[in-house]
Amino acid sequence: MSVEPSVSHSPDTSDALARDAGPEVLISNLLRAGVVVSLTLVTFGMSLTFFHHRDYFSSAQALQRLTAPERGPHALAEVLADAMNARGQAFVMVGLLVLMATPVLRVALSLLAFSRQRDRAFVTVTSVVLTLLLLSFLLGRVE
């Protein structure tokens, strides 16, 4: 975005600057919050699992079962239902989902920022990126 050279420091330009700084800070805070929330959920879920199954600490066989190659949870409803039953695994999964959603939300937020700045080219590029991201989420599921 080009900043028009202004003769005096009118309240208009300082407003424009504040609006410019706004989205950047917002995006930074979003990324930070997403990462911290995800880290908290993952750590909480892992501790919950090890709290429920003390035998993971002592027996290597039980620990093998934990990472056995079975299909992981793959439906949002399933993950949420498990979280309601205080399954540690579900909390880990929710944390991972938050981490996956963070960059997508970041793209959506920058689309909002670009459209507020009326930056036509970047709005086009960002909406294409966002559409492709959402498409990959929708088309990815099998069955």
Add this chain to the structure above:
Amino acid sequence: MDLAMGLPLKVSTATSNFMIGVTAAASAGVYFARGDIDPFIAGPVCAGVVLGALTGSRFLTKVKSSWLRGLFVVVLLGVAFQMLRKGVSP
């Protein structure tokens, strides 16, 4: 980016990391929908990567670029050697 486009090392590091993040988000959703994500493998990796990224981004602004480049070369050499060894004797 560093060699071909002449960008500063720190700028290219941050940019490539960001792009990897966005493109990885696209495939992560697909893996989740197919049930290919094991929470107890991805979870510890996630915790480690996030903690490493937080400390890394904090130190990035303070560390000298030349030192960073040297460290990166060492890490790449280590990974390359590991891959070569695994490729030769599985």
